[in-house]
């Protein structure tokens with residue numbers, strides 16, 4: 008069986024885990040956490056980063072930082088993972104779902120502008136498959152209405168918008184190191200804080216509402232409860248694992264991009280015949296090879312493709328179901344239809360993509376897809 012995903016170990020994970028375990032400090036915010044945060048701040052220019060136990064936690068921190076309260080409206084795409092939405096729903100927000108572009112699952116800025124009301128408190132965008140949203144258009148709408156923007160950059164490590172790293176453009180950004188992402192630590196995530204107004208409070212929220220981090224830097228002479236917060240920081244063991252991955256980021260990205268390109272070249276001919284669409288990467292965006300997907304012409308053809316690949320021991324999977332139609336949100340949604348989002352929910356299929364996938368296996372997958380359409 009060719010699995011959909013296989014977590015890749017670069018080699019030094021256990022070595023650093025061992026170091027963390029025997030260092031005598033295995034709770035959070037230790038040496039490995041600081042090494043990882045420094046790596047991100049130096050390489051991508053994020054003003055301040057805080058490792059979290061998941062991207063979900065980073066999004067929850069963002070919602071607290073933005074002081075989202077009951078009745079506030081938050082605009083975001085419907086074609087996304089539940090955590091994007093849940094983090095704001097937990098604070099009582101009403102989610103106002105926007106549609107995707109027709110040729111790309113990312114949020115369409117034109118659909119955002121029409122949804123802003125006096126109750127809107129934030130815009131959240133998702134860089135689907137690590138491909139940048141149209142950030143200039145989004146930031147212009149946010150500026151016009153004086154709204155903060157959050158990038159859900161869970162899939163977007165090492166990807167760029169007009170040369171700027173994703174996660175460095177909005178006020179706040181959330182990354183994931185879940186084992187299905189490019190860079191992993193099992194469960195894990197990070198909040199990047201680019202707007203200086205949020206830096207100090209972010210650290211407090213991160214450490215249970217206390218000014219503990221400032222105390223250990225010697226900036227205050229006692230520490231205590233100063234705000235709301237929770238325990239968002241991961242253990243040093245998680246950070247140690249992550250650091251081994253970061254040391255191999257270039258190699259991981261190079262390999263994933265080569266595999267992605269092999270799929271793209273191999274499937275181009277069938278796409279040109281109209282059997283399905285290949286991912287489209289706008290001129291302003293890069294591809295970080297987080298995912299390789301096809302958009303089938305309809306649900307029936309997608310179901311058939313997944314089934315026939317499965318019969319050949321290839322595990323391909325569909326992705327998000329429209330959140331505005333979910334069991335939890337359908338009666339809270341305002342009734343607008345989001346046709347592009349629904350089309351990706353019905354027709355998009357993801358193919359296996361992981362570091363240890365071989366060129367031969369990709370050839371085998373391409374041949375299996377050709378057989379379905381012959």
Ligand SMILES: *Cc1c(COP(=O)(O)O)cnc(C)c1O
Nearest residue numbers: 061062063088090161183185196
């Ligand atoms: C993976 C993912 C998340 C959740 O990440 P966790 O680290 O598992 O919490 C959130 N949003 C998007 C777009 C994702 O792809």
